Amino acid sequence: MEYRNLPNSDCMVSTIGIGSGSLRESGPREIEKIVSYGMENGINLIDTVMSDNKAAEPIALALKGRREEMVMQIHLGAVYPGGTYTRVRPFSKLKEGFENELKKYGTDYADIGLIHYVDDVSDFEAIMSGGIFDYALRLKEEGTIRHLGFSSHSPEISRLFIETGEIDVFMFSLNAAYDFEPSGGRLVLSRERAELYRECEKQGVGITVMKPYCGGQLLNEKTSPLYHRMTIPQCIRYALDRPAVLSCLPGIRSMKDLEEALGYYSASDGDCDYSFIGGLPHRDVHGICIYCGHCQPCPAGIDIASVNKYLDLAKSGDELAVDHYMTLNKNAEDCTGCGSCEKNCPFQVEVRERMKEACELFSTVKTGNWKAQSTGIF
Numbered sequence: 001m002e003y004r005n006l007p008n009s010d011c012m013v014s015t016i017g018i019g020s021g022s023l024r025e026s027g028p029r030e031i032e033k034i035v036s037y038g039m040e041n042g043i044n045l046i047d048t049v050m051s052d053n054k055a056a057e058p059i060a061l062a063l064k065g066r067r068e069e070m071v072m073q074i075h076l077g078a079v080y081p082g083g084t085y086t087r088v089r090p091f092s093k094l095k096e097g098f099e100n101e102l103k104k105y106g107t108d109y110a111d112i113g114l115i116h117y118v119d120d121v122s123d124f125e126a127i128m129s130g131g132i133f134d135y136a137l138r139l140k141e142e143g144t145i146r147h148l149g150f151s152s153h154s155p156e157i158s159r160l161f162i163e164t165g166e167i168d169v170f171m172f173s174l175n176a177a178y179d180f181e182p183s184g185g186r187l188v189l190s191r192e193r194a195e196l197y198r199e200c201e202k203q204g205v206g207i208t209v210m211k212p213y214c215g216g217q218l219l220n221e222k223t224s225p226l227y228h229r230m231t232i233p234q235c236i237r238y239a240l241d242r243p244a245v246l247s248c249l250p251g252i253r254s255m256k257d258l259e260e261a262l263g264y265y266s267a268s269d270g271d272c273d274y275s276f277i278g279g280l281p282h283r284d285v286h287g288i289c290i291y292c293g294h295c296q297p298c299p300a301g302i303d304i305a306s307v308n309k310y311l312d313l314a315k316s317g318d319e320l321a322v323d324h325y326m327t328l329n330k331n332a333e334d335c336t337g338c339g340s341c342e343k344n345c346p347f348q349v350e351v352r353e354r355m356k357e358a359c360e361l362f363s364t365v366k367t368g369n370w371k372a373q374s375t376g377i378f
């Protein structure tokens with residue numbers, strides 16, 4: 001295991017951490033085992049945002065009596081009314097939600113406290129003027145938050161936060177698909193993003209990475225925004241090579257996912273080499289779902305990230321995705337077209353169109369025409 005230093009302290013974090021967003025795909029006992037196994041293998045960083053509340057209790061059980069061994073990244077503004085992830089802003093709800101998060105994990109502090117998912121300027125300004133930032137600063141002063149930060153998908157917002165001079169660390173969506181852009185007929189590193197990383201390094205602000213595999217899309221030739229498959233060691237090495245990056249937190253669904261991530265440490269330099277990226281053509285990542293769940297809650301009760309994921313898997317030829325889709329309590333057929341998800345999505349996904357596409361594709365299963373019709377689709 002490798003460790004890097006959290007800015008402004010002597011705390012070290014493992015260069016691979018656990019993203020909890022998809023842990024619910026395992027059962028409670030398995031989740032507890034995954035977290036314990038990660039810790040036995042040196043992982044000491046976990047992010048606690050998840051698409052529903054199911055993994056919280058098993059995580060808390062795994063950390064019982066071992067809280068000091070884990071650096072917990074807990075968000076201000078991610079709450080779970082009725083068990084489902086929701087982003088909140090009214091100060092009173094955000095405060096109550098953060099206090100509940102601490103209680104849930106049987107702790108009275110967050111090693112890293114992040115103001116959750118800030119992607120536009122009006123939201124940033126409301127956070128600064130509406131008491132949320134002051135509250136976060138007070139929490140840090142009294143020791144309830146030990147390192148202060150935010151989570152974002154936006155370089156512009158990240159810069160605004162960093163300019164306050166109060167930020168120790170932030171969580172940022174970072175991978176080769178987001179970082180590279182076309183220029184002169186080839187892919188080059190986005191100047192805006194490269195400058196952000198360098199500025200963070202200069203100012204001693206750390207980055208923890210979400211979406212290092214682009215929601216799994218980079219791992220599959222058919223779904224990769226680069227039109228080229230990257231391996232897990234390549235994705236992790238890519239993220240860890242960026243200036244200021246401390247740790248990479250892939251979404252872990254199962255023990256297998258964790259073992260594959262840990263496999264990075266035994267991969268050779270050749271296995272981690274990602275230098276081929278510079279010669280690749282580019283596909284616009286605008287509108288591609290990466291299953292982050294930020295579009296929740298859906299008034300119709302649809303788990304939008306799961307519908308999108310099973311749709312993409314089915315389109316890339318994974319027939320098991322059909323079974324998974326069929327086990328969802330609510331699915332694309334329940335979509336009312338209200339559009340609230342599209343306002344919340346940071347990646348401009350046309351969710352309503354995706355729901356229509358899912359209805360069409362999966363309806364072939366119900367009518368018994370799956371094989372006949374799927375041949376063309378896959």
Ligand code: SF4
Binds near residue numbers: 292348
């Ligand atoms: S639709 Fe957007 S917000 Fe929802 S899971 Fe996909 S990328 Fe995330």
Ligand code: SF4
Binds near residue numbers: 300301335337342
């Ligand atoms: S448009 Fe459909 S999927 Fe999106 S929030 Fe409304 S009901 Fe849910």
